[in-house]
Amino acid sequence: xxxxxxxxxxxxxxxxVDADLMPDLKRMAEFGRYLLDNGCxxxxxxxxxxxxxxxxxxxRMAVVEGLLEAGLPADKLVIGTGTPxxxxxxxxxxxxxxxxxxxxxxxxxxxxxxxxxxxLFDAFAQVINRVDDxxxxxxxxxxPPVSQVPISLTLLDMLVGEFPDAVVxxxxxxxxxxxxxxxxxxHPGFGTFTGSEMFLLNNLRLGGRGTxxxxxxxxxxxxxxxxxxxQAADAEDRQASLxxxxxxxSGVPVIPALKALVAQRTGDPGWLRVRPPFVSLTxxxxxxLYAKAEKSLSPxx
Amino acid sequence: xxxxxxxxxxxxxxxxVDADLMPDLKRMAEFGRYLLDNGCxxxxxxxxxxxxxxxxxxxRMAVVEGLLEAGLPADKLVIGTGTPxxxxxxxxxxxxxxxxxxxxxxxxxxxxxxxxxxxLFDAFAQVINRVDDxxxxxxxxxxPPVSQVPISLTLLDMLVGEFPDAVVxxxxxxxxxxxxxxxxxxHPGFGTFTGSEMFLLNNLRLGGRGTxxxxxxxxxxxxxxxxxxxQAADAEDRQASLxxxxxxxSGVPVIPALKALVAQRTGDPGWLRVRPPFVSLTxxxxxxLYAKAEKSLSPxx
Numbered sequence: 001x002x003x004x005x006x007x008x009x010x011x012x013x014x015x016x017v018d019a020d021l022m023p024d025l026k027r028m029a030e031f032g033r034y035l036l037d038n039g040c041x042x043x044x045x046x047x048x049x050x051x052x053x054x055x056x057x058x059x060r061m062a063v064v065e066g067l068l069e070a071g072l073p074a075d076k077l078v079i080g081t082g083t084p085x086x087x088x089x090x091x092x093x094x095x096x097x098x099x100x101x102x103x104x105x106x107x108x109x110x111x112x113x114x115x116x117x118x119x120l121f122d123a124f125a126q127v128i129n130r131v132d133d134x135x136x137x138x139x140x141x142x143x144p145p146v147s148q149v150p151i152s153l154t155l156l157d158m159l160v161g162e163f164p165d166a167v168v169x170x171x172x173x174x175x176x177x178x179x180x181x182x183x184x185x186x187h188p189g190f191g192t193f194t195g196s197e198m199f200l201l202n203n204l205r206l207g208g209r210g211t212x213x214x215x216x217x218x219x220x221x222x223x224x225x226x227x228x229x230x231q232a233a234d235a236e237d238r239q240a241s242l243x244x245x246x247x248x249x250s251g252v253p254v255i256p257a258l259k260a261l262v263a264q265r266t267g268d269p270g271w272l273r274v275r276p277p278f279v280s281l282t283x284x285x286x287x288x289l290y291a292k293a294e295k296s297l298s299p300x301x
Numbered sequence: 302x303x304x305x306x307x308x309x310x311x312x313x314x315x316x317x318v319d320a321d322l323m324p325d326l327k328r329m330a331e332f333g334r335y336l337l338d339n340g341c342x343x344x345x346x347x348x349x350x351x352x353x354x355x356x357x358x359x360x361r362m363a364v365v366e367g368l369l370e371a372g373l374p375a376d377k378l379v380i381g382t383g384t385p386x387x388x389x390x391x392x393x394x395x396x397x398x399x400x401x402x403x404x405x406x407x408x409x410x411x412x413x414x415x416x417x418x419x420x421l422f423d424a425f426a427q428v429i430n431r432v433d434d435x436x437x438x439x440x441x442x443x444x445p446p447v448s449q450v451p452i453s454l455t456l457l458d459m460l461v462g463e464f465p466d467a468v469v470x471x472x473x474x475x476x477x478x479x480x481x482x483x484x485x486x487x488h489p490g491f492g493t494f495t496g497s498e499m500f501l502l503n504n505l506r507l508g509g510r511g512t513x514x515x516x517x518x519x520x521x522x523x524x525x526x527x528x529x530x531x532q533a534a535d536a537e538d539r540q541a542s543l544x545x546x547x548x549x550x551s552g553v554p555v556i557p558a559l560k561a562l563v564a565q566r567t568g569d570p571g572w573l574r575v576r577p578p579f580v581s582l583t584x585x586x587x588x589x590l591y592a593k594a595e596k597s598l599s600p601x602x
Contacts, residue, residue, distance in 0.1 A: 073523055277413055
């Protein structure tokens with residue numbers, strides 16, 4: 001197994017859009033710089049929090065090129081490339097890999113449900129063989145609550161066994177610690193990131209690489225502080241203190257709410273925009289969200 | 302409401318692929334002609350049975366163009382165009398509409414689950430406004446067992462209310478007769494097709510337009526005979542007799558099995574190929590399937 005060098009706190013970056021709902025590269029590059037300056041080791045472009053699947057392949061490739069042209073460092077970018085189609089995923093993956101980014105994060109084909117491990121293995125194998133690039137580094141994306149298509153432990157074993165140089169990590173967003181624990185214990189040295197900041201300490205204690213989590217869009221410094229101090233005496237307190245943002249976000253749609261929090265921080269209402277099927281928070285929802293965030297300011301910074 | 306002229310038995314056509322798993326236009330055009338010559342009123346290109354989402358946008362547009370060039374009649378084609386992205390769906394829809402086909406069949410954006418009716422409405426509205434073509438005729442595609450994103454009765458009302466000229470029909474593949482009954486009763490004159498041949502008689506009795514069903518790929522003449530004789534004395538028997546193909550297909554993955562049945566009929570093993578995440582039937586599975594089909598040949602032809 002080729003080990004991956006990636007570790008730390010990565011933000012699955014929100015994707016700002018302009019009034020026509022097209023990706024807004026200027027706002028996005030600024031936001032990326034802010035995240036890198038405020039705690040993030042790197043950025044995942046086009047994760048679930050990024051509304052990745054709401055953009056066409058052409059739009060997604062243009063964003064990657066635009067961010068690199070804007071000066072975001074390629075070695076701090078991982079690009080989400082998984083689609084329901086092996087050829088579209090291969091196209092996005094080949095494109096991202098050729099730009100020299102640190103890796104790609106790949107959903108399984110997610111339209112058909114109940115597919116066999118063999119069928120999903122075949123899909124990843126088709127993509128890897130079509131891309132045919134030694135630089136390819138894949139982080140599998142296990143997020144069954146949304147995709148409804150899990151990357152089972154068996155499938156993971158099959159992929160790592162067949163493609164040890166290409167399949168170097170996983171983002172586990174199952175919300176199931178036992179699954180993540182099984183990966184960490186079964187694949188020491190593998191690039192296992194937790195998809196929830198709530199498992200960050202547990203992930204690091206079992207040799208994991210860190211986190212790729214939605215809340216890193218709004219509290220990157222606080223998550224980074226836990227990452228940097230995970231062996232300190234107050235690590236448990238720091239982990240517990242991250243719960244506040246979960247509480248702030250409870251009961252509202254997470255992606256529109258995260259964008260609203262960025263709108264508040266930057267004073268830029270353009271950040272409120274989302275692509276359908278999401279709906280922007282109403283003014284009343286924004287006010288309630290901001291009041292909740294103000295009230296429950298975390299004690300550990 | 303603009304009424305749609307479409308009715309009858311439509312096949313969500315299987316998509317044959319070549320050895321490199323690319324769409325095989327020659328096999329596909331031949332198959333389309335066979336279906337039209339053997340009972341189908343029309344063909345839906347890129348439904349769920351077509352492995353639609355397993356192909357990239359570019360591949361899908363090339364197939365539509367290729368089939369038209371091969372001489373398949375535009376007025377007997379409906380094109381599936383729904384993707385998770387409003388812009389990709391708009392691109393596929395504008396392309397299909399410009400070719401002069403009879404309509405498009407549109408999945409809701411299907412990656413994110415639990416979206417609001419308003420968010421899904423906004424997505425369809427974005428597509429309709431971006432396409433901006435008076436010829437646009439949309440058949441909504443309600444298939445929650447696969448997409449996991451329903452088109453609720455409320456959403457249907459919202460869409461028909463706002464876009465009466467563009468939203469002209471629905472394929473109900475929920476498997477829930479009560480849902481289809483509610484649509485038929487609530488929207489008389491609307492283009493309501495059943496996604497299952499098992500509800501065809503009920504659909505027609507309540508003023509529905511017919512069926513777009515997977516089994517029309519293999520028993521088009523038998524389904525057509527029910528459609529043509531739905532007011533005849535033996536209509537119930539004809540309806541019941543369609544059950545045999547359901548039984549043949551039970552316990553095997555439906556899309557690979559349908560392709561295997563076409564491979565058997567045509568003597569062309571190339572038809573066995575599927576794109577991952579599907580897996581072709583093994584030889585043993587093929588034999589079992591063919592034996593079952595032989596044994597349970599329907600009494601009513």
